[in-house]
Amino acid sequence: MNLLPHSLLDAATDLPVMVGFSGGLDSTALLHLLATAPARAPGSLRAVHVHHGLQPQADAWEQHCRDICQQWKIPLKVMHVEVARDTGDGLEAAARNARHAAFKAQLQAGEWLALAHHQDDQAETFLLRALRGSGIDGLAAMRELRAFGDGQLWRPLLPVSRITLETYAQHHRLQWIDDPSNDSDSFDRNFLRLQLLPLLRERWPHAAAAMARSAGLAADAAHLLEQQDTDDLQTCLGADKTLSITALKQLVDARQSRVLRCWARHCGLLPLPANGVRSIQQHLLHAADDQQAEFRWGDARIIRWRGHLHAATSFPKWPPGWQAQWDGSSPAQLPDGATLSLHGASAFDTPLTLRQRQGGERIQLPGRTHSHQLKHRLQASSTPPWLRAHLPLLCDGDDVLAAGDGIISALLQQWLQAHDAHLRWQPPAR
Structure with a gap:
């Protein structure tokens, strides 16, 4: 009994695949299907189980997954995650974000992450997006294949209904676990699955397939628009x-x-x-x-x-009064994640002090006989206002020698030119 479209199965047999394995019906059927594929290259399949710790049975589920993978001779990696409960997006979304972060951290370059979302999941996603007023991109719901981390996220079961998966699992006498949280309609997705979709099927038996097909058509339309988006973005993109x-x-x-x-x-x-x-x-x-x-x-x-x-994005704040000695021999790691480095010279003649702006600083620029307020020089510079508080000041005692790598004092500029050197400030990553 083969559930996968042949084209997708053929495309993935020679590629390394990592299956997100929860131990439930869907992922168990997918893992079995891939493990028994006749053309699957030896050693190209592995599984990852994410332990959320949200249910009392979580340890037992982990052991179940270990037993199944040992029986089928599939390498298994278990990832323990902490689910943030105060994100404002709800527990379901927080668990999904933690799970995807774990998958992304584990996925190797060129590897495909296979997830067991099926046709009914696609219909639920389409409905949820429609109820939130999503546009064409949102209504496209889940894509069968898309870039993810260092590899690709692959959902080969999107054309397959859950009842077909259940028939497959029973035919092969597979064992799976049932998550009791799936029986609670307090989550939006569960409400659709338990209350709304059965009602729709009473009147329209193929409702899930129809909504999944609409999601596919939306994906086709979104794909056509993406090229125009890319062209428009290039037209508008500046430095x-x-x-x-x-x-x-x-x-x-x-x-x-x-x-x-x-x-x-x-x-x-x-x-x-x-x-x-x-x-x-x-x-x-x-x-x-x-x-x-x-x-x-x-x-x-x-x-x-x-x-x-x-x-x-918001950057971490510097600790009050932070300062550090720096001789330039290696990049300075700043409290907000930025770095300041000296290039072209091995080190300064003597260690200097790094600190944050406090206000009222002055700096004497090259070719000037008097000092200027640093605040005014920053306002005239190309440094955006939201980054100015993160510019490290390089000081020798009370004298400001540099603010980042863009505002350099006459004294430091003379030293840099004599050593054919320069400073480079790398702002915090977005």
């Missing part, structure tokens, strides 16, 4: 991954919206919500540059500055 407001204004609202979402995704930010798109279009695109208008969601920010939109 350092910023968006030109002038170029963005040349697009109609619908294309602006898609470019903004595409850009936020490329910048590694959380998905841009609908109210964020509206706020950017109605306020940021029409604000004066000196207002530094912005939209925030989660720890992400989009800020208007100097004719461009800039993407940023």
